[in-house]
Amino acid sequence: MTGLLTAINTYWDANLVNTVGQLYQTIQKPGATMPYAVFTVIAAPATSRYGGVAFAAPQIQFTARDVGSAAALAKCELIIAALDERAFSISGKQNFFTRRLHDPIPEPADPTEDEQGRDTFGWIVTYEFANT
Amino acid sequence: MNWRGEEYIAQLERTYGQRVQSAGYHFVSRVRENVSIPSRTVSFTTTRTGTRKKVLGPRGSSRSKPGEFSHKDYGTMGASFAQEFDQATLTSRCGSPMAIAKYQELGTKNMAARPNLRKTLAEERQNIADIIKFGGTTDIQVGE
Numbered sequence: 509m510t511g512l513l514t515a516i517n518t519y520w521d522a523n524l525v526n527t528v529g530q531l532y533q534t535i536q537k538p539g540a541t542m543p544y545a546v547f548t549v550i551a552a553p554a555t556s557r558y559g560g561v562a563f564a565a566p567q568i569q570f571t572a573r574d575v576g577s578a579a580a581l582a583k584c585e586l587i588i589a590a591l592d593e594r595a596f597s598i599s600g601k602q603n604f605f606t607r608r609l610h611d612p613i614p615e616p617a618d619p620t621e622d623e624q625g626r627d628t629f630g631w632i633v634t635y636e637f638a639n640t
Numbered sequence: 641m642n643w644r645g646e647e648y649i650a651q652l653e654r655t656y657g658q659r660v661q662s663a664g665y666h667f668v669s670r671v672r673e674n675v676s677i678p679s680r681t682v683s684f685t686t687t688r689t690g691t692r693k694k695v696l697g698p699r700g701s702s703r704s705k706p707g708e709f710s711h712k713d714y715g716t717m718g719a720s721f722a723q724e725f726d727q728a729t730l731t732s733r734c735g736s737p738m739a740i741a742k743y744q745e746l747g748t749k750n751m752a753a754r755p756n757l758r759k760t761l762a763e764e765r766q767n768i769a770d771i772i773k774f775g776g777t778t779d780i781q782v783g784e
Contacts, residue, residue: 618749
């Protein structure tokens, strides 16, 4: 699991940090500058099959936040364009293929004000990482 | 020989409708169970007479962590989870009408998500498939 999170962070820093902003795990730093994204592991079920080999299919939620709903949605679309049907190879010869579980949905309790009093919005998308 | 295709299809729809509804009830009961951990610490003490007594900590003394199931304050959110079944489309919809359930499920800018529904669905996927296929869960562990 740690390997996958590291792979996502590495991929993000190489491809998305300039367009979508910094990626934070679970919750953003206080005073994080817009735009940014937050990812949260929402489920990581491990199943035991044929002799006790464990396969995990973690589900990870990405939330893109920006000033203005349309701008935040555009950032979410960039995440989708980058992560749809992508494979992450991590050490131990494990490969994780992404599967998007739904279209972007608005974050509840929006809009919220940032430090400058601007209305910020978030859009959420969830991926399942199928381990092969 | 009489053609009884329509009767057969109607029987299939009744059977699988009941199973989908059962799967919905199973899922909701699992969600309710998962969000029933109290948000206050529980400890035990022994009184002078030797009776074991439960001591509850202050409300909020055992908060859920991000990514975990929500802990229970008053139990209102847990009790609000319900399912509705549509026979026409053989669909069961599960959820809660409370706004707090949505905030907990998806998270907000100020609070990380506690994905009660999606985490339960990921854990119960096999059982739900078993209920729909066989009418009940199977407890057979392959490879053990």
